[in-house]
Amino acid sequence: MGLLKKHEKHSKPTFKGILTAILATKAAIFLLILAGLSLSGTSLAFIATMPLFVVFSPVLVPAGITTGLLAMGLAVSGGSSLTALSIISWLYKFSRRP
Template identity: 40%
Template sequence: MGDRHAHGQHQLHVQPHQQRLHHDIGGMKSQKGPSASQILAIVTLLPVGGTLLCLAGITLVGTLIGLAVATPVFLLFSPVLVPATLTLGLAVAAFLTSGAFGITGLSSFSWILNYFRQGKSMVPESMEAAKRRVADAAAHLGQKTKDAGQTIQSKAQEGKEGTKTS
């Protein structure tokens, strides 16, 4: 152990880190204050923000006064106002629905017109098969209707003959 002390391994080292720390503290003093652009932003935005805050307060006070004045009027006329509001709301909903249906119908007709303007060659085979199935179904339904009509007519005839004999 005596050799280590003799060779100087336990020496105190002064590191340059302390000098950097002192330099950083000095640099922070010059950077600690706001810059010119920050001061300009604060000077510009402070009056704008203050004005908007004042306008918000005035609007709130005006709304509260208006509500205080209008509440008794609403209470007195609520038997008339509630049905009128419902009627007006339903009428607006009906007009909007009507417009939506109209636009949907017109766009459907436009799409169909453009589809058929492109030519019949564009119609796929499945469309032709669907047309044939619809025509077959219509013919089958017509036959069933005719058979049902004949059945009803024959039963009516039987019922007529049965009442004559009684």
């Protein structure tokens, strides 16, 4: 019943809380507008370049596969090195404990 317990005292909203809510709302609206503009721009660019994709698909498909494999290899390499560095850092901190 602890999770369902209602708060006994209600505090009035502060000026800082109201200002934070207003600014967060404005930021969220701005980001939604930006997302809509980028989506519409991307879809228009995709529609405009679709004939080029169809014409050059025998070249673009293998190039895309190769680029995807290279990007995955770089991502795996970076992730593995970051993991290894964090393990080495943890081992160093663990060995320095008294």
